[in-house]
Amino acid sequence: MIDDMLRTPEAIRDAERWTAHNYHPLPVVVSSAEGSWLTDVDGRRYLDCLAGYSALNFGHRHPTLIAAAHAQLDRLTLTSRAFVHDQFADFCRELAELCRKDLVLPMNTGAEAVETGIKVARKWGYQVKGVAPGQANIVVAEGNFHGRTTTIVSFSTDEDARADFGPFTPGFTVVPYGDLAALTAAVDENTVAVLLEPIQGEQGVVVPPEGYLPGVRRVCTERNVLFIADEIQSGLGRTGDTFACDHEGVTPDMYLLGKALGGGIVPVSAVAANADVLGVLRPGQHGSTFGGNPLACAVATEVVRLLATGEFQRRSTELGARLHAGLRSLVGRGLVAVRGRGLWAGLDIDPSLMSGREACERLAERGVLAKDTHGATIRLAPPLVITEEEIDHAVAQLAAVLAG
Known part of the structure; x- marks a missing residue:
């Protein structure tokens, strides 16, 4: 099912061949990123709703941070x-x-x-x-x-x-x-x-x-x-x-x-x-x-x-409210519970529908990347630079996955 997402699954097989299996990544091979979006080796774009487990709070390649890195690399x-x-x-x-x-x-x-x-x-x-x-x-x-x-x-x-x-x-x-x-x-x-x-x-x-x-x-x-x-x-x-x-x-x-x-x-x-x-x-x-x-x-x-500056704390508060409102609307429609604060959410999926891993695989097919944990739970932690439209898109894709 997932191999169909990529025209070059050999990249995944090569990674598994030469790497200790201490991770079980989704079968997506990323080659570039900007802001809230990742692009794979075939040019397909994905909305990043994991943000490197919060390591990418400011998005991929934030221009201020990239400029600071470039300047220091030269010195x-x-x-x-x-x-x-x-x-x-x-x-x-x-x-x-x-x-x-x-x-x-x-x-x-x-x-x-x-x-x-x-x-x-x-x-x-x-x-x-x-x-x-x-x-x-x-x-x-x-x-x-x-x-x-x-x-x-x-x-x-x-x-x-x-x-x-x-x-x-x-x-x-x-x-x-x-x-x-x-x-x-x-x-x-x-x-x-x-x-x-x-x-x-x-x-x-x-x-x-x-x-x-x-x-x-x-x-x-x-x-x-x-x-x-x-x-x-x-x-x-x-x-x-x-x-x-x-x-x-x-x-x-x-x-x-x-x-x-x-x-x-x-x-x-x-x-x-x-x-x-x-x-x-x-x-x-x-x-x-x-x-x-x-x-x-x-x-x-x-x-x-x-x-x-306080800008990113405000974004997390305001956009987090929108995210959680959208997720709560799915409780009883495939979600059992929603937890979290700001732009951080834990979602318990009805285990009779699918596992958290299956939900993340189906989200990836729809161009949204998230991560499962502990069975039927998935986590959403998008970059703080995400927009209202992108949040609505992520929630809509999740709703479609839960609806089957």
Whole structure:
């Protein structure tokens, strides 16, 4: 069925021949992109409703970001942190200001940001809170997705992520997501942090109950525990505010950022916190050869400046309302439920109709690209540059798929 979409399926077969099968991509071979649209090797265009899992919040090849990358490529691309380059201070200062924090620690991938947050929280626990050596504990939530390193999958509840990757790293307590009472009960004298996604993306864009995040903030403050918000997918304009935590007026002790920070051009991640937290690190205790490199900083600084205008947060709010209204009209017509915030939605399809994978394949046939997760759930996360007409088009194609 899907091979008919392409006149050159050999490109897919070649990719499968030479690549470890840790992904199961849709059979579309992309060759170029602009804004909200992708073009395959046969010239067929697709509306991108995944945006690189929010890495492409500003669309493909945003002219401001491409210009910054081109200019920096002609000057300097890497020094390592053994030296200071002329893009570093501006990036760190402007991102710290956006986050309302004192300090920034740049890394590359989201998983690196999470690992950095874990290390900093443990060190803070020992040096500042006074936890006994080797006893630090971090409270996390069921259904989390923070990455796929061995430490991170140690506290995953997804068997695909965990199976056969042990032995696992100790020091984590898992509680139900959205259950403030369970979280409160799990915090003890050895707890150094609570690590949460303010909206769980991989789980299907799950929004916690109203009051949950303020409750977590209150518990962390009362118990002298760091609140670490993993905003790698939910942050940087995706939900209609700069950060998903902003919707409930919550400021965590530490932000973990990534994906959209690189503008869809280079991998960039960062940890942002105040000096009393990030200040526990000393030279030689943590680092990255490529973290904070000149090319990454040049692009990411422009990302921060785009966000500082507020334009993309407004677009996400206004266009997200249109998207969710359209999706809610399909509940009872093939959709069981719709969740999300801003330009981010999780859709549960009636499993008697089709799986999430089948829905995404049929959407691809109609020129719309999305991604399934957990059986009959699909996620929509279009670039924030999408238009009203393009949103209506995506919803119409989904309606046609559900109608059979």
